[in-house]
Amino acid sequence: MKNIYFLIILMVFLLSSCSTMKTIKFTQKSNEVQTTDALSLFLSKVKNPKVVLRVRETSNNVTDKENNDYLYNAIENQLMASGFIVRDRQLFNQIIGNAENNVNYENLNKKSDTDLIIELTKLDRSVLYETNKYFDSNGNEKADEFNGPFRKYGATVEFKVVLIKNNQFAGLYDFNYTPCTDGCVIAQSFKDVKNQIKTIRKTGIQPYEGVEKNELEEFIKAATRNLVAEIRK
Template identity: 50%
Template sequence: MKRIVLFAIGISLLTVGCGTPLSTIRKVKFSQKNDEITTTPSLKQYLSNNPNPKIVLRTNARLNSDNITEKEQNNYLYNVIESELLKSGFTVRDRQLFEKIVTNADNNNNYENLKEKSDTDLIIELTNLDRSIVYQTNKYYDDKGEEKTSSILANKNFYGATIEFKVVMINTNEFAGIYKFNYVPCVNGCEYKPTSRPTKRELETAKPYEAVEENTLIEFVRSATKQLITEMIN
């Protein structure tokens, strides 16, 4: 019996000493995507002459989901955007009140009426917010920094996000800026400890919807708004 126990311990130590693929921590990295930024000279000139414009954040109807939880989360993100605009000296108009004014046909077709009745200079429209962009790779870096590949890692999803804005100058009805900002996961590297290959049952019962973790998403939206303001002004 003692020989059997000693043999088992020896095999265990040998396995630990050599290291097993399942206990190895691997570092995954993705390359940062370039943001897409377009600001017209007229917008820069306008903000140079009017550093404290009156603006309204308008949201795409597609983003206003019927799902209560998602709608609440979106509203919180809208508040984050408006808060950053306020900090930068912009006068922020009420979104819901603005939409009521826009629904009037006379205002919708006449931008002079819209500007006068809403007392607003710029519309910053949030045209897209996607928090579940999938990133995948079969490449990783080991403890020595050497690049290797793994078929198991290829089944792992990492989630990024993107946010897009459009700026309209009400007095001229001009598209004055288009902005797209990206959040890419693991740009500086994420440690990933692989598990065994998922079974068919595990794949079939996987969660139907996954996305960027909420706190990370909030910080991304905050950072993107700050960058939006910088690009508009400078």
Template identity: 55%
Template structure:
């Protein structure tokens, strides 16, 4: 009798654990550049560059604000960018020293003087890193890649973006803006709907909050990849 009961209820548990896959369409990158920059890099394979980082370049998430965020050190991201520029053959100048030169001379220094004093040819300005771009959908796919619609539930994941601006110092020429996007689950993320996970969700501690942005290691990998893309696009 026990075996018969187990046989009868087993399909119920199997039905509750059917595979569902979440997918988002890759958000396209936004690139605007000039031929002057491309031509400059053809003649200068190892350009002298500096990474400029404004104070508001990193977008603070709501959870960081609620935790009395006081400008948590994001140097690991800026260092990752500079390391990728170095590995691509760029000569990277010290950004703090560059800022001191800019702030000197009562802010009257012109671009020719700036080039001579800093021995720098290109400014790569980090306009913005946003680690908390929300993606939302009520669609999912089964294990045969058939699109389905969930009428009762929307699922969310966080993506990110990074934006650079390029200035050619010698001519004071605005040479391009490059925005790269990280879209989550492009290749598919399995959504767990098993009975075991449903029980787990019910037993979660009250008040527990999810992470309101892309996780640190994913964000760092995205920034590295975006910097490689930046160099490739600048040289095209």
């Protein structure tokens, strides 16, 4: 265990240059939104639409699906907070699994009592951002050819909206989480490094790949609020 902490201290020490603070920043990646006239017209008449969240299951791993439930719940909670009437996902899937309903969208609309399908078509929590540029403690931009490139993970989520009555495409919305838009410290003073080591000794090293869970959940909530704002314009 002591050897592990020694290696951590050595690596952080080498990257931090002992007394120089380095900060990296990335430019926010723009979102892409598309709302059809049909959806705008529908929402001008229906203030509290009945919606269901559909999810493309790309993994056969049950654990992976369960691990995403907190994200799906976050989306549905934000929709409800915005005045949408959210239908049960599992019940809707049972109804749509009926061959008759799957062909006749008017029947599906009536039997499910649902107006819109909001489909989560893409969720990528491991979008890599990298740079060899950094800002020093005086705000000067510099290039680091020895320790760079510096890497951080971002995320992207895509929603597709369908008017269920006639199975009409209604909108496509792509939102991006870009890390370190306000700056991320990637090198610290030796004092900060020592404090970081103390924290690691208390909590241990927490492994992760991609955007961390709490950041991802906040991004999904914000993306859902943006989705509502865009489709109600």
